[in-house]
Amino acid sequence: MRRVLTVLGTVIVLAMAGCEATPSPLASSDGPRLSVEGPWVRTTTGARDATMTAAFLTIVNPGDADVRLVGADCADAAMVQVHEMVMADDKMVMQEAKDGLFVPAGSHLHLTPGGPHIMLMQLRTGFAVGDQVALTLRFSDGSTLAVTAPVKEFVEEEDHYHSPSPTPSPSS
Amino acid sequence: MTGVSEPTPEPAPGNGADGPPRLQRRRLLGYAGVASAGAVVGGVAGAGIARASTPVPVAPQPAVIRQDYSPHETHQAGITTPVPAVTRLLAFTLTELAVEPLTKLLKLWSGDIQALMAGRPIPGDPTPDLARTGVSLTITVGLGPRVFSLAPLRSKRPDGFVEIPAMAHDRLQERWCGGDLVVIVAADDATTVDYAARRLARDAATFARPGWVQDGSWRGTDASGEPVTGRNLFGQLDGSGNPSGDLLAQTVWAADPQPWFAGGTTLVVRRIQMDLDFWDRTTAERQEKVIGRRLDTGAPLTGTVETDALDLAAVGESGAPVIPLDAHARRSHPDENSARRMLRRGLNYTSTEVVDGRPVTTAGLVFLAFCADLAEQFVPVQQRLDANDALNDWTTAIGSAVFALPGGFAKDDWIARALFD
Numbered sequence: 001m002r003r004v005l006t007v008l009g010t011v012i013v014l015a016m017a018g019c020e021a022t023p024s025p026l027a028s029s030d031g032p033r034l035s036v037e038g039p040w041v042r043t044t045t046g047a048r049d050a051t052m053t054a055a056f057l058t059i060v061n062p063g064d065a066d067v068r069l070v071g072a073d074c075a076d077a078a079m080v081q082v083h084e085m086v087m088a089d090d091k092m093v094m095q096e097a098k099d100g101l102f103v104p105a106g107s108h109l110h111l112t113p114g115g116p117h118i119m120l121m122q123l124r125t126g127f128a129v130g131d132q133v134a135l136t137l138r139f140s141d142g143s144t145l146a147v148t149a150p151v152k153e154f155v156e157e158e159d160h161y162h163s164p165s166p167t168p169s170p171s172s
Numbered sequence: 173m174t175g176v177s178e179p180t181p182e183p184a185p186g187n188g189a190d191g192p193p194r195l196q197r198r199r200l201l202g203y204a205g206v207a208s209a210g211a212v213v214g215g216v217a218g219a220g221i222a223r224a225s226t227p228v229p230v231a232p233q234p235a236v237i238r239q240d241y242s243p244h245e246t247h248q249a250g251i252t253t254p255v256p257a258v259t260r261l262l263a264f265t266l267t268e269l270a271v272e273p274l275t276k277l278l279k280l281w282s283g284d285i286q287a288l289m290a291g292r293p294i295p296g297d298p299t300p301d302l303a304r305t306g307v308s309l310t311i312t313v314g315l316g317p318r319v320f321s322l323a324p325l326r327s328k329r330p331d332g333f334v335e336i337p338a339m340a341h342d343r344l345q346e347r348w349c350g351g352d353l354v355v356i357v358a359a360d361d362a363t364t365v366d367y368a369a370r371r372l373a374r375d376a377a378t379f380a381r382p383g384w385v386q387d388g389s390w391r392g393t394d395a396s397g398e399p400v401t402g403r404n405l406f407g408q409l410d411g412s413g414n415p416s417g418d419l420l421a422q423t424v425w426a427a428d429p430q431p432w433f434a435g436g437t438t439l440v441v442r443r444i445q446m447d448l449d450f451w452d453r454t455t456a457e458r459q460e461k462v463i464g465r466r467l468d469t470g471a472p473l474t475g476t477v478e479t480d481a482l483d484l485a486a487v488g489e490s491g492a493p494v495i496p497l498d499a500h501a502r503r504s505h506p507d508e509n510s511a512r513r514m515l516r517r518g519l520n521y522t523s524t525e526v527v528d529g530r531p532v533t534t535a536g537l538v539f540l541a542f543c544a545d546l547a548e549q550f551v552p553v554q555q556r557l558d559a560n561d562a563l564n565d566w567t568t569a570i571g572s573a574v575f576a577l578p579g580g581f582a583k584d585d586w587i588a589r590a591l592f593d
Binding site for chain 1: 273276277279280283287292293294295296374375377378379
């Protein structure tokens, strides 16, 4: 995947350098489909607050139109939000991305620890390592993507992920 | 340690019919190169190569270093693919012997394997920058006998998947034996192996306790990087006469398996300690008679090159067989074992442990034998060697474990899924 992304990145750079709005050779009438790479959900086992966790993944947009990740659904969570990083009082903190997260045409978006992520709150169940979590991603073009994400171990400090109390608003 | 000898030089090809594009291309170019060099391969060099009834004698060996392999083929990678420089085997014991934790672990590992072998970090990787392509990484998973004692899996045990019976020369140590699961991680360099093995072990920690870990090295290339038969620490070429082509397939892949085991094989891992000091004191002439092959070229004592067939009937001026009756290459030869063969994959090890406050170094070979049917292939050959093999004076098995290795898994699937259907 990394190589593919590099190639796509190169295409973008060349197009920009040319300052021409030439149609992408990747574009077609249907448009290539969005896809997801390497999804995972952080375990709640051992978490200070086991009622919430986060999902991380990479969204690949091979098409010629930008899209936004506007939301996600998860049957195991009463509330799901898309979070972004913002600077507040000289500190990076998380907050809900009200307009969604931008996935540029011909490029990708990484949701990673310490970066944008999908926040799963008011969990109806704990997530143990090795569980599989079903998510549905919703995009600005009306499309959805079903994702099965394995639950994996804690790999960083828990506090790192948590926003200053996100404003609750029921998902979908 | 040269094991079962069989005089076909063609090495193992890729790990399945649908080789990764890079490998397929390499193979294609390889055959084309042979043809343009004037060798008579003619009509054999096309699509029919895998089904040719006789091995193509001039086929080039697949490149060893800087390869990329896929876990999504008929067979797992790391079995018939070339042996790279570094291999680590990790055994695990399930904390709870039950289907659910086992399937969870296999799903996690499958995602990890798919990412790592593609040169990508695993999901949630805390050290993502260690991932890399072109490092010949293979990750191979096997299931130990206890898995098939689970009630729903009892009827799924592969044919001939048996524990190895005790041998008179064995001096087995519990710490090198058994395991419910094995992961074999191999790559061009030790850093890649360290990285991948650690990620896989971390994901296993919820479900399994770590068991033995065996590290081995191999030098499967010559000074210019071309593939060659490697040497064990006795200095012998080790792996001469491994089966190839159709014979390799018959030797290794389970015949008429249950659906879940399609493309599978069974593996025995033997930790063979070698008495290097005693070997060093042995004359070269004796060393060659012990094995039945020349040390420098690996040629049979009745031949001139490594790939020559052994002439087991040849006698010298004294009337004694040129290849002695107790020579390892004779005793293990298919002609003396009802045509029984195995695919051997050797790894050299040197291990230093502190005993009574002093460092003690031992060395040997982590010997891997892949068989379609362990009971029918490895066991009788090993029993024959146990009864009489000149090499037994220098070698001692101190570890033994068996595993069933399922076939590869599809991109949206996980390894051995059909076992649990």
